Amino acid sequence: MRTAKDFFTPLAVGAPTPLREIPARPSRAIHFFDPGNEKMAAKIPAMVGTTDVLLGNLEDAVKAENKEKARNGLVKIGQETDFGPTQFWTRINSLDSPWVLDDLTTLVPAIGDKLDVIMVPKVQGAEDIHYIDRILAQLEAKAGITKPLQVHAILETARGVANIEEICAASPRMQGLSLGPADLAADRRMKTTRVGGPHPGYLVRGDAPRTDDGGFAYDAERATYQQDLYHYTIARMVDACVMHGIFPYWGPFGDIKDTVACEDQFRNAFLLGCVGAWSLHPVQIKIANRVFAPSIEDVTHARRVIAAMGDGTGAVMIDGKMEDDASVKQCKVQVELAEQLAAIDPELKDLYDAIETPEA
Numbered sequence: 224m225r226t227a228k229d230f231f232t233p234l235a236v237g238a239p240t241p242l243r244e245i246p247a248r249p250s251r252a253i254h255f256f257d258p259g260n261e262k263m264a265a266k267i268p269a270m271v272g273t274t275d276v277l278l279g280n281l282e283d284a285v286k287a288e289n290k291e292k293a294r295n296g297l298v299k300i301g302q303e304t305d306f307g308p309t310q311f312w313t314r315i316n317s318l319d320s321p322w323v324l325d326d327l328t329t330l331v332p333a334i335g336d337k338l339d340v341i342m343v344p345k346v347q348g349a350e351d352i353h354y355i356d357r358i359l360a361q362l363e364a365k366a367g368i369t370k371p372l373q374v375h376a377i378l379e380t381a382r383g384v385a386n387i388e389e390i391c392a393a394s395p396r397m398q399g400l401s402l403g404p405a406d407l408a409a410d411r412r413m414k415t416t417r418v419g420g421p422h423p424g425y426l427v428r429g430d431a432p433r434t435d436d437g438g439f440a441y442d443a444e445r446a447t448y449q450q451d452l453y454h455y456t457i458a459r460m461v462d463a464c465v466m467h468g469i470f471p472y473w474g475p476f477g478d479i480k481d482t483v484a485c486e487d488q489f490r491n492a493f494l495l496g497c498v499g500a501w502s503l504h505p506v507q508i509k510i511a512n513r514v515f516a517p518s519i520e521d522v523t524h525a526r527r528v529i530a531a532m533g534d535g536t537g538a539v540m541i542d543g544k545m546e547d548d549a550s551v552k553q554c555k556v557q558v559e560l561a562e563q564l565a566a567i568d569p570e571l572k573d574l575y576d577a578i579e580t581p582e583a
């Protein structure tokens with residue numbers, strides 16, 4: 224067991240001191256690209272500033288024969304690109320793959336000073352994070368890296384979900400978790416073949432209407448409501464992340480053309496507490512940027528409640544609704560996020576600045 228005293232001690236002589244707090248940098252969209260795909264890679268420099276995170280993917284969706292090409296492409300992009308305000312992440316291959324050791328030993332010396340976060344897929348338990356933690360410290364020390372690399376785990380196995388708290392707590396490098404719906408569905412033997420999103424068969428049905436003789440018309444037309452297959456997991460992930468001071472994200476939405484349902488999936492995650500989602504295609508960046516920012520209506524209302532509540536204690540009526548110490552805290556969540564986003568997004572800043580100062 225690593226004691227509290229040792230938790231923030233570097234795991235290799237010469238490695239940077241671990242962070243005590245994970246910075247809350249906006250990351251509404253984590254945009255995935257294949258660094259070995261020349262067409263995609265060529266677009267990356269121009270995408271700086273349009274998305275909060277650019278992530279060079281080395282794992283699934285990169286063909287086995289292209290793993291080396293993707294890794295080398297990522298090094299080139301990392302070395303040649305000025306990322307400005309945009310975070311630069313990578314998703315390495317899984318820990319049981321033949322590629323991951325080369326990923327780590329190539330990327331850290333070559334672009335370890337540029338990378339912010341390393342996403343680790345298919346994390347099963349704390350032991351996976353401990354492995355990554357130590358090897359990153361060794362590589363950082365060897366390469367003379369001064370800023371510790373952060374680690375993001377993808378939740379995509381039943382064991383990973385069962386071990387979620389210990390994964391979050393395994394290292395001060397832990398930055399956040401993403402939900403990986405496709406691998407998770409396969410591992411759980413769920414019967415959906417979609418990458419995220421709902422399923423028409425997973426629903427609740429309204430009650431059957433009464434018949435004149437006091438029975439029920441089971442065959443009558445009845446409204447059905449599709450349910451969210453991942454609701455439990457998102458909620459579990461949000462609690463575990465918040466408890467440990469790290470950040471929860473929805474993962475991918477595979478139906479690229481269905482921008483409407485994508486927006487719904489992202490908004491559900493936002494409402495439940497997630498800070499961002501993945502973008503697989505440029506069209507999804509705008510959706511995430513829009514969804515993971517508080518609306519004008521919410522910021523207007525929140526500012527109004529905060530102004531009316533003075534020192535934040537007591538209870539007041541606004542538009543017929545009770546507001547008190549707890550609701551003012553809910554409002555501060557919205558206003559603080561709006562301020563963070565306005566600091567990096569001039570369009571949002573203009574929108575939020577245009578809100579008239581609310582009357583108490």
Ligand SMILES: CC(C)(COP(=O)(O)OP(=O)(O)OC[C@H]1O[C@@H](n2cnc3c(N)ncnc32)[C@H](O)[C@@H]1OP(=O)(O)O)[C@@H](O)C(=O)NCCC(=O)NCCSC(=O)C[C@](C)(O)C(=O)O
Binds near residue numbers: 255
């Ligand atoms: C879906 C695909 C094949 C459609 O690619 P396409 O070329 O057929 O699409 P398009 O609409 O024709 O593309 C239009 C233009 O956008 C470009 N483009 C297209 N995508 C991107 C991109 N991401 N970044 C930058 N540029 C992009 C593309 O190159 C093209 O350029 P052009 O106009 O010059 O011809 C493609 O978008 C893609 O490969 N996206 C990334 C897929 C990916 O990373 N998958 C892995 C993450 S999901 C996952 O792993 C699951 C999880 C978590 O593990 C688990 O649930 O278990």
Ligand SMILES: [Mg+2]
Binds near residue numbers: 344
């Ligand atoms: Mg996966």
